[in-house]
Amino acid sequence: MLALEDEFGDILRKAMIGTRCDAQELSKRTGIDAKKIAAWARCRGSADDNEARTLARPLHLDPGRFEDSAAARWYPQGVDAPQVRRHAQLPHPSNGYVFLPDGGKRAALVDPAGSPANLLRLLRDGAYDVQYILITHKHADHCDAAADVAAAFPQAQIVMHGLDVHALGSLASKALLVRDGEELPFADDIRIRMLHTPGHTDGSTCYLLNATLFTGDTLFAGSVGGAYGDASTYDDILDSIRNKLFTLPEETVVMPGHGPPTTIAQELAHNPFFPRGVVQ
Template identity: 30%
Template sequence: MKWERIPLGPLQTNAYVLVHENGTCLIFDPGSEGEKLIKHILEKHWTPLAVLLTHAHFDHIGAVDDVRNQWSIPVYVHKKEQHWLTDPMKNGSLLFMGETIIVNEADVLLEEEKTLTIGDFSLQVLETPGHSPGSVSYYVEDAQAIVSGDVLFAGSIGRTDLPGGNYEQLLQSIHRQLLVLPEETVVLCGHGPETTIGAEMDTNPFLNGF
């Protein structure tokens, strides 16, 4: 199993494509530039099975419908942010971009921590609120990786000054849900480069002393 990071849009939000050896794949956070993302996947001859959102801020959802319509695949998001997809105020696009980003409602609402089985993929859904109320992280043990969205970055953490953000809650999410994973687990971040759980435990200034 492998993954590819594809930065998209003006904020260079990372879309991740997790690819099984059989050629099927999962798409995480297709934030913008749908044509670019679709072209890349088609050139690789991968077969997408689903779109999974870590949260519903505008820079993570902009290409959702492009991808969903291309392959007729379901979109997953946490129930707490189900209405953010259709509301440009809630997803922040109107506030920060001065434009409306609206996508159709999700096909599957995540309401609790669980294990998702999609094709040959098995993912553990971890609720990691703090950056936003419905932020989730997807732990893929077979790939020794976790898709963290904007919860944890290399040397930093997600911002908490947006509507529904909570600094203490974010730190609790990171410590209770992420830092308990094996230290070699690769963190696939919503922006910037990948890191590992071990590296963040050792060097992340926001986590030391909490």
């Protein structure tokens, strides 16, 4: 079982940075010792239910869900995605995926990263006919094997957003640039919808294939990616998720760039970054 990408301390730290509320300020607003808050934000120890609930309000987190995170009470359940094969991208801690639309060899690879030898072996062992290389964003743990995969599968179309594509170097000119909301043809009944979701990086993109959504580092089970954009912000990543992902059908399966799979329904019900009543 994959561990959740973010525990209580990670969520606390991201929300503190995002709302520009440091330990001193948070202490002032909640009466909780600043040293305890700073330690929790470094993932040392955890708050009790009352403390978590108290911290949630100034950070614009959902109190009940943040309590669940502090007590490690929630994990996504029952996610079924027969068309998806996940693989580790060692030495990175990220997830790579192969999407097989019709149970045959035709495939779309999501995020070519990690040891090229491992990845190429996996693709060749599966005898996959890679037609698309879909890249969620520019960080190395999501695209540093792009050149090797592109050389091995020269017919595959690389897809990436123009604001992140510079990470591919000389390969950038071969990429089809993401057009937000538009679709690419794939299998008979399956198209690839490109969703530009800035915030983690300026060019972060999610890809919807049928009822499966690949979210890169934009949305994780029970958390969101860090806001590392040059121009885009913490508010942008929350808006991207609220407006472009949480409006998808609730049964949509979410395959994140780190941590376990989840669904839109479970994130609507449990993600602490989206307080109850605000998105629904």
